[in-house]
Amino acid sequence: MSRVLARVWRLLPYRLQWVLCWLFNAPFLVGVVGVVVNDRGQVLVLNHSYRRGPSWGLPSGWLKPGEWTQAALFREVKEETGLLVDVGPLLIVANALTLNRLDIAYLCKVRGGTSHLSHEVLEMRFCEPDALPEAMYPAQRAIVQLTQAHYPDWFEGRIEE
DSSP: OOOHHHHHHHHHHHHHHHHHHHHHSSOOOEEEEEEEEOOOOEEEHHHHHHOSSSOOEEEEEEOOOOOOHHHHHHHHHHHHEEEEEEEEEEEEEEETTTEEEEEEEEEEEEEOOOOOTTTEEEEEEEEEESSSOOSSSSHHHHHHHHHHHHHHHHHOOOOOO
């Protein structure tokens, strides 16, 4: 039976295969998250206007169709804060267990820009990694801690290129 289905599948037009995959699989949102570090080793945190629960968190946003993850993170940080960043190494890819969401986190360094707040952000600040706001998502706090352990030079002002 499975051989017959495989043969039939190969005969279907690509567009129909795609539609069938879309219909029978769970859709996922893909998010990007940035651990943005300045030249003093401080982490950028944002007080988001639209979040329920802990309102503080790392710069983040959703991937648009056809967009590269690094480009999406650069765009989101610029839109939310006006800052320009160099997107560095991939930190973690994690799924939210209760949602159809996949988050991809990168380590970033500030390289310029003029800071301003978007309508999505009530406040922004750079914090020492061990002095993050209390009202911050625990998962994002954990990402900062893991990042500090694996990339200590970034937090000591000695960022590796």
